Amino acid sequence: MEEKEQLTEVSKFISNSFVLDEAQSLVPNGDFKTLDEFKLYLTNKLAKLLDTKYDTLINILYRIDVGEDKLSELFSGKNREYIPAALADIIIERSLQKVIFRQMYKEGKL
Numbered sequence: 001m002e003e004k005e006q007l008t009e010v011s012k013f014i015s016n017s018f019v020l021d022e023a024q025s026l027v028p029n030g031d032f033k034t035l036d037e038f039k040l041y042l043t044n045k046l047a048k049l050l051d052t053k054y055d056t057l058i059n060i061l062y063r064i065d066v067g068e069d070k071l072s073e074l075f076s077g078k079n080r081e082y083i084p085a086a087l088a089d090i091i092i093e094r095s096l097q098k099v100i101f102r103q104m105y106k107e108g109k110l
Contacts, residue, residue: 007035009099010092014042017064017095020056039088046091047084065098066090 011032018027027045032038049057061071074086104110 003035006096006099007032007038010035010095011038013095013099014064014091018045018060026056026060035092039085039092042088042091043084046087050084061087061091064091064094066094 011027015025015027019025026049027042032041046057049060070090074083074090077083101110
């Protein structure tokens, strides 16, 4: 799977995980040119969620299946300013794993 295709699939997967109700996602499935551009967008959204809707963020992280050990380590740190960017990395990494596994399953490699 090439990088642009992975980016499209990851952004779609994350968008679906951030759906609050049937009509609205906090992270719309946008047309991002690079993974860095998407990460910056996601980081900004996560910073807002941390400040205003922490419980919603925790529910989303649970849906994405982010490991509790990673979250505990992240939130136990003293420097809270880097949390949104680190969360974005964790979410993208986990979503990419799921996209790759699904692709492998479709191809009969699992």
